Amino acid sequence: MPNIYGGDKVFKKICKFMITGMLVILLFSSESCYAAGEYRIWNNSISTVSSNKIWTITFNRDIDLDSAKNSIKIYEQDTSTPLEVNIINTSQDTVQVSPANSYVEGKDYVLVIDSSLKSIDGKVLNQGVKYNFTVEKNSSQSPADIESYSQYYNVIKSALDNYEDTLILNISNYDKDTYSLDVINKILIAYPNLRARYLSAASNIEYTSPTKVTINFKYADTKENLIKKEEVVQEKVDKIVSTLITSDMKDYEKELVLHDYVVNNTKYDERAYVGNIPEDSYTAYGVLIDGVGVCQGYADAIDRLLIAAGVECKMVIGDANNGTEWIGHAWNIVKIQGEYYQLDSTWDDPVTSDGSNRLSYSYFNITDDQIAKNHRWNTDDYPECTSTEYSFDNLDVIEKDAYDNDIKVVDNYNDFYSAVEEALS
DSSP states (O other): OOBOOOOOOOSOOGGGOOOOOOOOOOOEESSOOOOTTOEEEOOSSOEEEOTTOOEEEEOSSOBOHHHHHHHEEEEETTOSSOOOEEEEEEETTEEEEEESSOOOTTOEEEEEEOTTOBBTTSOEESSEEEEEEEEOOOTTSOOEEEOSHHHHHHHHHHHHHTTOSEEEEEETTOOTTTTSTHHHHHHHHHSGGGGGTEEEEEEEEEOSSSEEEEEEEEESSOHHHHHHHHHHHHHHHHHHHHHHOOTTOOHHHHHHHHHHHHHHTOEEOGGGGTTOOOGGGGSHHIIIIISEEOHHHHHHHHHHHHHHTTOOEEEEEEEEEOSSOEEEEEEEEEEETTEEEEEOTTTTSOBOTTOOOOOOOTTEEEOHHHHTTTEEOOGGGSOOOOOOTTSGGGSSEEOOOTTOOOOEETTTBTTHHHHHHHHHO
């Protein structure tokens, strides 16, 4: 088997992802650092942010992450105890700072970067920096009245669809088992495209009558950026489908050309191996716009493309065995002529030792039994895949060797790929 992907974390945690926020450029020098009390105030007026604000800080040198964790703090104004925060690298010169718990609405805070911060080559800051901000109040939001689980499910799905930071609910006949945050896992299984940007949620319960439940959500970017990226992805999906798909194509032909487009135009993001992978690589945006991604991004792109082409498709969330251990993984199940098939486009795009692109069909339209050799998933959540009629071995397609990426689909597609690259450029 080709080199199989390791370290592909499908189930994201807050410490693994980034959100675009403030961009701070700080200059390093080789001089000794100033005393900790000497800071430059970065903003003249206090900025107003959401209760889940995550700051992105970019430097002009690569940052020592351990130093960043010791030198970057967030305080509530006029206090001396720093908040608990998560600090991660999104690239070698960029860190993101997020609160372990949501900021308190209406409170004032300060982000402090001490001059003790070091680059990986030992340089220190010329001067420490302070950035003052306050947290917006959402008290004007009207609570939603909830009388059933279905209402609860739908209102939370709507909040995730719209990247809402806060949701306030008045729940009649509340009980903790029915109205728990486990509903989010069920929503993400049914609508896996939401998984790409959602990070976490926390709730606060007030035992009034009716019970007041406040849910705070965290996402992998600002609402504005998420909306913009979604629009860009949808435009790209529409362009790909309108270019590659024709009205006379059978569903398996649509599946084949879209699978090949994704594999031929995407590189597996090997930053997954070292843990500094950008959030976009887990999404269709990374695969279709940046041309780089990991399994969740591949599956998200395949899902969007096939559905846009009129082919029923579902993203599968499970695990895969890389030969050493089971790791989080995502792939697809596709419905062709009334039967379901397993499709793993990520494992059809293996990482090669010489860096060359390789188009494979080992995981194109296979059965549950076949894929279960190195994949596992909750079978109760997904349709059964037993048919072999439209497996790759039964299609009239020629697969070329590892150094020739093009394939030729017999039946009027001999010249197909020669026009694709130009049309989609």
